[in-house]
Amino acid sequence: MTDAAALLVCARPDVNAAVSQWLDHLGSERRLADKTLVAYERDVRQFLRFLTMHLGAPPAISDLDRLSPRDFRGFLAERRRAGAESRSLARGLSGLRSFLGFLERRGDIDATAAGAVRAPRLKRALPKPVRADEALTLVDADSGLDAEPWIAARNAAVLTLLYGCGLRISEALSLTGRSAPTPGTETLRITGKGGRTRLVPVLPVVGEAVAAYLALCPFTPEPEGPLFLGARGGPLSPRIVQYAMARLRGALGLPDSATPHALRHSFATHLLAGGGDLRTIQELLGHASLSTTQVYTEVDEARLLAAYDTAHPRGRRAAGRTPKSVGSG
Structure with missing residues (x-):
């Protein structure tokens, strides 16, 4: 039937x-x-x-x-x-x-x-950021696998925006030629989910990556048209960025969780680990609620516990590994 x-x-x-x-x-x-x-x-x-x-x-x-x-x-x-x-x-x-x-x-x-019926409670899945060294390798244009240098530079510029500014992939691809964050640009005005607008600072490395892409690109982005262009000059599809990321993580031996969105998670997690306060990170990410941003404190806590289990003598013992003898006192 x-x-x-x-x-x-x-x-x-x-x-x-x-x-x-x-x-x-x-x-x-x-x-x-x-x-x-x-x-x-x-x-x-x-x-x-x-x-x-x-x-x-x-x-x-x-x-x-x-x-x-x-x-x-x-x-x-x-x-x-x-x-x-x-x-x-x-x-x-x-x-x-x-x-x-x-x-x-x-x-x-x-x-x-x-x-009147309460929905089942869902176990909140923690974001899966990539390590800082992995993120830096992913956004390096020299890591690209594309035969066309301008396409490798384009992909590197997009990924640098995700990691360097904490953008969603849709936000990066919505940038226009006029709003291109080239060297000297200090902030970007981003319109995110729910039409909420936020300002994000632009690191010099972001401007350099975008400038490198524009210098090599065979097409000239229109002022009100998309900044990032596909191989034929049309708007760049998110699927192309995802595919490029999949090829990179395969070549670098990274897990499937190393997606373009994971770079946004990495942006937040690495800022928090470096001493950034939660309210500032909330504003940079464009979260409507602080509770959404607080999930990154759980990621950082899980990272610290994993480091403890690996490095601390009691952690190694709990994991079934015999630590070397340590002196008393």
């Missing part, structure tokens, strides 16, 4: 029609990605299948109006028993709330019960 057929079997016609209208709304008005729409539809389908077994018949919209928090907890518990992880459960609950909220805005149901 196809997924669409399974959805029809597990719900009454009024619910099936509402699901289609909700997905159309998400795709056309909210402009959600196709993969997100597929995931949301799958989550709703699983819930409707659960309700069919739970209620003894395919649910109608009137049944959705009578749901209690216990019904949603029962669904999450069943999904957990089936092996779903917390992230999948949280996404599923988010999709259900979106669908039921859509019905509530139309006046079809009261969606309070879904909002």
Whole structure:
């Protein structure tokens, strides 16, 4: 049975029609990605299948109006028993709330019960920065694997911006010819997530890398056009930068976590390790909340503990390594 057929079997016609209208709304008005729409539809389908077994018949919209928090907890518990992880459960609950909220805005149901259910707690994954020496090697134009020197210089300039200014890849590629941080530029005005604008200082090495790229580039960036150009003179795609980084980390023997975004993580982690205060780093990264920036203190703590385990006699003993004898006193 196809997924669409399974959805029809597990719900009454009024619910099936509402699901289609909700997905159309998400795709056309909210402009959600196709993969997100597929995931949301799958989550709703699983819930409707659960309700069919739970209620003894395919649910109608009137049944959705009578749901209690216990019904949603029962669904999450069943999904957990089936092996779903917390992230999948949280996404599923988010999709259900979106669908039921859509019905509530139309006046079809009261969606309070879904909002009363607490989403599973997610284990926060720590950023994975690269070491300072690895970052410096990655941003070195001489490390490039491209036959065209200007392309190697371009990639080095982009990666230098990510590490030297803490930019997101989208922010670096949104720079225009007019805003190019060439030698003598002291600050960059960056518009990041949520339209928030911030000023970031420009290190001399960043200006030098951009100037080297511009000197070799066979195309001249337009003042209001993109600063970084592709091989044919069009806007540089983020995928090209990611591909270049993948080739570099393969050549240098770095882990898969050494991505372009890892250089932004490295910027924050290395500033913190060098004595930078959290509030300043928050402003430089453009984080709306300090709690987002505080994750880097956990990275630094993990690094210190790893160093302790490696170097300290007690750490080596705990790891099963016998330390050399040390003098008393």
